[in-house]
Each structure stands twice: as structure tokens, then as C-alpha cells.
Amino acid sequence: MSTVAMSTGGTPSGKTIFISSLLVLGNVLGVGVLALPISAGLGGFIPALLGIILVWCMMLFAAWLIAYRIDSTKKNFDIPSFFKEELGTTAKWIAIACNLLILYGVLVAYLSGISTMMTALYSDLAEYQYLITIVYFCIVVSLIVFGLGVMRKGMSIIMIVLWICFFTMCFTGLGDWHGNLLTYMDWRYLPICLPIAVSAFHFHNIIPTVSKSLNYNKPATYKAIFIGVLLGLIINLVWVVVVLGSMQENNAGTTSVIYAEIHNLTANVPMTEILNNKTFEISALIFALLSVTCSFMANGAGLFGFITDLCTDYLKTDNKLLISILSFAPPLIIALIYPEIFLVALSLVGGVGEDILFALLPGIIIVKIAHSLLKKREYSTLSRWMIIVGWIMVVLSTFILIFVLGQKFGLINMTPPKLMM
Numbered sequence: 213m214s215t216v217a218m219s220t221g222g223t224p225s226g227k228t229i230f231i232s233s234l235l236v237l238g239n240v241l242g243v244g245v246l247a248l249p250i251s252a253g254l255g256g257f258i259p260a261l262l263g264i265i266l267v268w269c270m271m272l273f274a275a276w277l278i279a280y281r282i283d284s285t286k287k288n289f290d291i292p293s294f295f296k297e298e299l300g301t302t303a304k305w306i307a308i309a310c311n312l313l314i315l316y317g318v319l320v321a322y323l324s325g326i327s328t329m330m331t332a333l334y335s336d337l338a339e340y341q342y343l344i345t346i347v348y349f350c351i352v353v354s355l356i357v358f359g360l361g362v363m364r365k366g367m368s369i370i371m372i373v374l375w376i377c378f379f380t381m382c383f384t385g386l387g388d389w390h391g392n393l394l395t396y397m398d399w400r401y402l403p404i405c406l407p408i409a410v411s412a413f414h415f416h417n418i419i420p421t422v423s424k425s426l427n428y429n430k431p432a433t434y435k436a437i438f439i440g441v442l443l444g445l446i447i448n449l450v451w452v453v454v455v456l457g458s459m460q461e462n463n464a465g466t467t468s469v470i471y472a473e474i475h476n477l478t479a480n481v482p483m484t485e486i487l488n489n490k491t492f493e494i495s496a497l498i499f500a501l502l503s504v505t506c507s508f509m510a511n512g513a514g515l516f517g518f519i520t521d522l523c524t525d526y527l528k529t530d531n532k533l534l535i536s537i538l539s540f541a542p543p544l545i546i547a548l549i550y551p552e553i554f555l556v557a558l559s560l561v562g563g564v565g566e567d568i569l570f571a572l573l574p575g576i577i578i579v580k581i582a583h584s585l586l587k588k589r590e591y592s593t594l595s596r597w598m599i600i601v602g603w604i605m606v607v608l609s610t611f612i613l614i615f616v617l618g619q620k621f622g623l624i625n626m627t628p629p630k631l632m633m
Contacts, residue, residue, distance in 0.1 A: 224432045229439070232425045232432075236415050236440025238371055241378065241447060244412025246325065246478040246500055247558050248448055249455035251408040253469035255401035257394040257456050261449070263402050267409040268445050270605050271416075274574035275437050278419050284428035289420040291569065298577045308522075310569040314414075315515035316543055317561035322508045323349060323547035325478055325554040329500060332481045333493070341551055349544050352505055356512045357536075370502055377499035378447070384492040385454040385483060393457050403615045404473075404626065407563030408555070410612065412448060413441065414566045417514065455479050458486055476554040515539050563616030567609050575605030 224232075252260035281298070282289055291311060296304035327345040331338045419437065426432040459482055462470050467482040480496035487493075519539045523529050547553070579602035582595040618624030 224426045224429055228426065229432050229436045232422050232436040233438075233440035233443070234371075235418055235422050235425070236437055237443050237447075239415035239418050240413060240441060240444030241374065241503070244408070244414075244558075245378070245448060245451055245503070246329075246480065247408050247555055248405075248412050249452045249459075249479040250469060250472045250477065251555065251559075252405045252452050253456050253459060253461065254404050254473060255399060256397040256461075257452070258397050259399050259402040260405050260452065260456075263405045264409045264412075264445070264449065264452075266608060267406055268413055268441065270571050270575075270608055271410065271413040272438065272441055273578065273601055273605060274570045275416055275419055275441065276434055277574045277578055278416055279423055279430065279433045279437060282420060282423045282428065282433075284423075291417070295573055298580070299573065303573060306573070307569060310565040311518060313565035314561050314569070315511055315518060317557050317565060318411075318511050319508060319515065319540075319543035320546045320550075321554055321557035321561065322504045322511075323543060324476070324551060324557060326501070326504055327547070328476055328552055328554055329478045329481055329497075332475070332477055333484060333497070342548055345544070345547055345551065349540075349547075352508045352512065353540055355505075356509050356516065370506060374499060374502055377495040377502070378451075380495035381480070381492060381499060382450060382454050384487065384489050384495070385458060387487045387489055387492070389454065389457040391457060393460065394453065396461050401626065403612070404559075406612045407559045407561075407567065407616050409562070410566050410571065411558050411562030413444065414562070414570060415441065415444075416570050451479075455483060458483060473555065476552045476556065478554065512540070559616060560620065563612050567612050567616075571605055571609035572613065575602045575609060578602035578605065 248264075252264065255263075278294065281294060292304045292307040295307040323345050326348050327341050330344050331341045337344060419433075422436055422440075423430075423433045426436060456469075459467060459469050459472070462468050465471070467486050471477075472479070472482050478500060480493075480500055484493045484496065516535065516539045520530065520535050523531075523535055523538070550556075578598050582598035582602060585591050585595040585598075615624060619626065
């Protein structure tokens with residue numbers, strides 16, 4: 213088991229902690245906002261609220277664990293090596309496989325989401341869906357290869373625009389809001405929401421950066437993580453309330469939750485049709501394009517770096533053309549073969565890759581740490597609570613994993629109710 217480095221810097225100010233928490237919030241406020249209301253709506257607001265909060269807690273504890281284990285004396289921190297130190301070599305290879313699934317999967321989801329959204333919003337573009345996918349792919353890959361530095365320099369401006377668009381979406385989204393729609397409940401469909409919630413609250417790759425920005429002060433890092441992900445929870449729930457208070461479950465034509473789920477639509481598409489409000493349409497479109505593009509670039513750069521490391525270590529080559537093809541060709545091919553795979557891809561990413569990497573394995577580690585402390589007769593009360601939390605994480609994450617894999621292999625048939633127009 214790895215040792216834990218002590219905090220190396222002085223206590224950061226509250227302002228510094230809050231600024232660092234915005235790094236977490238920036239990762240949470242993204243593409244999950246576009247997908248979560250639709251998957252949440254199948255079971256209704258109250259079941260979704262319970263599921264989202266449970267997943268939020270699970271992802272928060274996993275984040276605290278990673279922050280707890282970051283060693284300031286080491287130059288770099290990477291997830292596979294972290295799991296190797298905690299659980300052995302097998303866990304490292306599981307982490308590598310999950311990381312590849314996450315990075316490839318989200319790129320597929322982004323490509324599919326953009327093309328599906330554009331063709332659903334603007335019917336004249338329907339026959340150009342493949343072209344939209346290819347053009348968008350070329351733009352974002354070019355930005356990754358040639359314009360990543362410029363994008364990073366302008367990130368503060370992009371975040372301001374994202375915030376303005378998001379709050380404009382929420383405000384104008386109340387134009388046809390009905391509180392009684394939030395009373396609908398069907399607990400059978402709660403599991404469908406869980407893997408999307410995992411994906412919505414995935415921010416863990418940014419934790420080393422947050423820790424470094426706070427001089428590796430662990431209490432400050434814990435606070436920044438909590439503040440950032442709490443704000444993310446509130447914002448996501450506000451948006452879910454806005455959408456589910458505007459969309460009927462069924463029997464509403466192309467604007468129902470079930471229609472959006474079946475056709476893998478982002479939440480802004482049916483909302484645009486319901487509201488018929490240009491301000492909402494434009495702000496939601498800008499938010500979607502910017503959030504997806506920023507996420508694509510961050511994950512695309514991460515995937516390129518990850519494939520570079522794998523090729524260097526195991527194929528003994530650093531050929532950039534080969535690395536580029538291995539990194540970006542598979543997501544493009546899958547998105548072209550399955551153009552309407554947005555929610556399906558996010559469900560697979562959240563329910564398998566992110567679920568194992570940032571819920572199941574961390575839960576096992578928390579239980580392991582707690583048992584170690586009990587043997588040393590240290591922090592007995594805290595250790596017992598850690599065991600309970602760890603096992604809850606293991607059980608919940610295992611349930612999500614089994615559910616998603618069961619659906620993908622046809623062992624669990626939980627299709628939405630029959631669509632009524």
C-alpha cells in the first residue's frame with residue numbers, strides 16, 4: 213500500500229480554494245447536462261433525484277480518496293499507476309482498459325451528439341448528417357493538433373460564455389414549465405439514469421491539477437473538491453427540474469421524454485421545439501457546441517497522450533501518424549456506422565469505464581484502508597464508517613455495471629414504454 217504524502221504548502225485562502233473548486237465545476241458542467249435530464253425523465257424526477265444524489269456521493273468519496281493518495285514528492289500522478297500501487301498489477305491493466313473505453317467512448321458520444329443535435333434542430337441538414345460528423349471531426353482534431361495552446365489561453369472567456377449560456381437556458385427554459393410534471397414516477401426506470409449520472413459527475417482526472425494548485429494541502433483540496441462538485445450537483449438538478457417540468461413523459465409527439473430517449477437526442481432539442489424561443493435555441497446551441505468541443509479537445513488530447521505512451525512502451529514507436537490514426541480513427545468510424553448512439557455511448561462509458569475506475573475500485577481501496585487502520589487500532593470509529601461507505605460504493609457500482617452490461621448483451625430488457633404520439 214502506498215504511503216501518503218503530507219501537505220507541503222501553507223493553508224490556502226478561502227478565495228484560492230474557491231477558485232480551484234471552479235476547475236472541478238468546469239469539468240462537471242459539460243456534456244452530462246445535455247444527457248442527464250432525458251435519462252432521468254424515464255423514471256421521473258423523484259426517483260432520479262435519489263439516484264443522482266447516491267451517485268454524486270459515490271463519485272465524491274472516490275475523488276477524496278484520489279486526493280488523499282496524491283504524493284507531492286512524485287513528479288507525475290497517473291490513474292493506472294495509482295491502482296497498481298493500491299491493488300496490484302491486475303488493477304493497473306483494468307484501469308488501462310477502462311481508460312481506453314472512457315476516452316474512445318466519450319469521443320464517439322460527442323461526434324454522435326453533435327450530428328444528431330444539428331440534424332434534429334434543423335431538418336434541412338438531415339441528409340448531411342455524415343458530412344456534419346466528418347467536418348466537425350476535422351475541426352476539433354485540427355484544434356487538438358494545432359490549436360490546443362490557443363484554446364487553453366482563451367479558456368476563461370469560453371467558461372464565461374458557457375456560464376452565460378447556461379443561465380440563459382435555465383431562465384428562458386421556464387417559459388412553458390409545469391410543476392405537476394415533476395410528480396410523475398416509475399421506479400422501474402431508475403437504473404437507466406445511474407450510468408449517465410456517473411458520467412455527469414466524472415471529473416477525477418483533474419484532481420492532481422486541483423491538488424497542485426493548492427500546494428498539495430489536503431484539507432484545502434478536500435474542500436475545493438466538495439465545493440466544486442456540490443455546485444455541479446445543484447446546477448445539474450436545476451437543469452433537470454427545468455427540463456422535466458417542461459417535457460411530458462409520453463403522448464407528446466417529438467417533444468416527449470420517451471421520444472428523446474429512443475432517438476438519442478440531447479435535452480436542448482425537444483426543449484427548443486417546446487419553447488419556440490430563439491434566445492433559448494441559440495444559447496442552448498452555443499452551450500452544447502462549446503461544452504462538447506472543450507470536452508472533446510480535453511479527452512482527445514488525453515487519448516493522444518495515452519496512446520503515445522502505450523505505443524512508446526509496448527510497440528517501441530513514436531510515429532505520430534500511427535498514433536493519430538490509432539487515437540482518432542476508431543471513434544470516427546463508430547460514429548459514422550452508428551450515428552444515433554449518443555446516450556448509448558455515454559451509458560456504456562459511465563456504466564462500465566467510469567463506474568469501475570472511479571467507483572468500484574475506489575470502494576475496494578477504501579475498505580482495504582479501513583481494515584488496515586482497524587488492525588493498527590487507529591481511528592476505529594472512522595474506519596468502521598469507511599468500511600460502510602466503501603461497501604455501499606462497491607454494491608452500487610457493481611449494480612450499475614451488471615445493469616449496463618446486462619442491457620448491452622441482451623440479458624436485461626428494460627426498454628422505454630411504447631411511444632405514443
